Amino acid sequence: LGEVPRLEDLRTQFAAVFVERDGEQAQPAAVGPDGRLLLPHDPQTLETQWEGVFAGAQEPLGDGVVSPIGWALQGRQAATSIDRFLQGASLSAGREKEGPQPTRLFVSLAQAVPVSAVEPQEADGVYTSDEAQREAGRCLRCECLECVKVCEYLHHFGSYPRRYAREIYNNAAIVQGEHKANRLINSCMLCGLCTEVCPEDFSMTDLCLEARREMVAAGKMPPSAHEFALEDYAFSHSPAFALARAEPGSEHCAYAFFPGCQLAGSNPAQVEAVYAYLRRQFAGGVGLILDCCGAPAFWAGRQDLFEQGVADILEGRRRLGDPVLVFACPTCQAVVSPHLGNGEYVFLSEVMEQAGTPPRAEGPAPPLRALHDPCTTRDAVGLQQSVRRLLAGLDQPIEELVLSGQITECCGYGGLQANANPQLAAAVAARRGGESPLEYVTYCAMCRDSLAGQGKRILHVLDLIYPTEMDPAGRAIPGWSERRENRARLKTRLLRELWDEGGGALQPWQEVQLIIADEVQAKLDARRILVEDVQQVIYHAEQTGDKLCHGVSGRFRASFRPRAVTFWVEYSPQDAGYEVHNAYAHRMTVERRV
Ligand code: SF4
Ligand code: SF4
Structure with a gap:
């Protein structure tokens, strides 16, 4: 109309009015009936001295910049106030958290590219549509998702831990009907990487492991999730493989080699070679304990099975005179060592460092290889460093992967993911294998086989000392049947050759x-x-x-x-x-x- 309406007129036509003051310049409509400037006397509700009249004014920030976000906030505050005013509700109740607040939200700016603010070009200082869109395009869309960035599992399920926690909680509450989060719960590798990178230390490991235990306790765990792994565990913990012997000719021993079931299943000849090496190194005898550490039962939420399995291992150790256990598998060490005291266990690489590294197998100098730390060594920094020194002693140059050491990634076997969700485990292993074009070297038999299963050329550190074929990095992985046969045959062979005992009858x-x-x-x-x-x-x-x-x-x-x-x-x-x-x-x- 070319006229600025008077506030009294607006007030008679509308139940409520919002007036925007333009800085210190009072528009006619921003002046009350008494000629005084409208002042919001509550910055939260924007009420003025005139009932039903609300006012906003954007004060420039310290550097003279007026924030469009501030304008948007005021518009929203005014809308809320007017809505409440019209409903006769309290204008101020429960609004303490409106507007800028200190936040715990972590936002990494590592990948953010600085972009200057868009200045309005029109004389009235108002954005054109294009300018507004460009300015809005500078928004970082603040979110954390540090864990999702490093975890294929979290990425795969399309959301983030806070939502997953709700889904898992709801899953537990379902009495009848479909438990939609079962696959989510059973696919986590329980590797702990998310906790390591999370600014709030949130642990999906704890959440999923506890959920699994509760499902088992309530009889709600579907057999398909872990059945095969538990059968494999039962086999390795049975007399078909399990054994606890002192060195031939002795009742007790100062050390006992615990190779674990995966190295025995993947490359039994290396178990024999390492056992022979250890017997040469230590006076006082070196015994042998063949068994599974119980990780499958632990990961499956079968705490009863797990505790019984560890108790059996400790009983076998006790019969041998409580020797120091020498682990060749980081997972075995991570799982069993909490039940041992300081000085009652040691990792093989540490023994080799102290007792003298066996010479590297003959052949050309090893090429540069990327080192994959197993996720079960996340908290075992000393072990990780010992392996690095061992590799240096074997003239093996290494490249550190971005995700290594305490923030290393799982190979896809951890947490029985490969049983509950084989396709995802394959994707996890492929992603890990793709993080460097170099060949990899690692010190866990299962990590080696998981990554090799996706076509990655990778060797176990023992392949540098005791290679079992011409091209260890390309060694085919044994199938599940072969792994079991390897374990059973290893035991039979060792009993026959070292303890002069025959094997049992065939079924x-x-x-x-x-x-x-x-x-x-x-x-x-x-x-x-x-x-x-x-x-x-x-x-x-x-x-x-x-x-x-x-x-x-x-x-x-x-x-x-x-x-x-x-x-x-x-x-x-x-x-x-x-x-x-x-x-x-x-x-x-x-x-x-x-
Ligand atoms: S424990 Fe490992 S697999 Fe599970 S959410 Fe955390 S990082 Fe991902
Ligand atoms: S769980 Fe932690 S790392 Fe993941 S989104 Fe939440 S705060 Fe970030």
């Missing part, structure tokens, strides 16, 4: 001869089906006649449930044994509820 189904093509074997490994599982199915089918015959192909199909898993095998008899065409398994329990 009848172990006599079943199988013919398995490579592609079928790959399927068995991917489905976590062992050769002995297939042998049991065929043995049972042939003994009972409980099998189906395909009318056209003549192949048989049979199932057997030797434990909490039902195995199905498609096979056909051949002269040399049984040819396996396919196999699959149901890792679930079907319960009938009336």
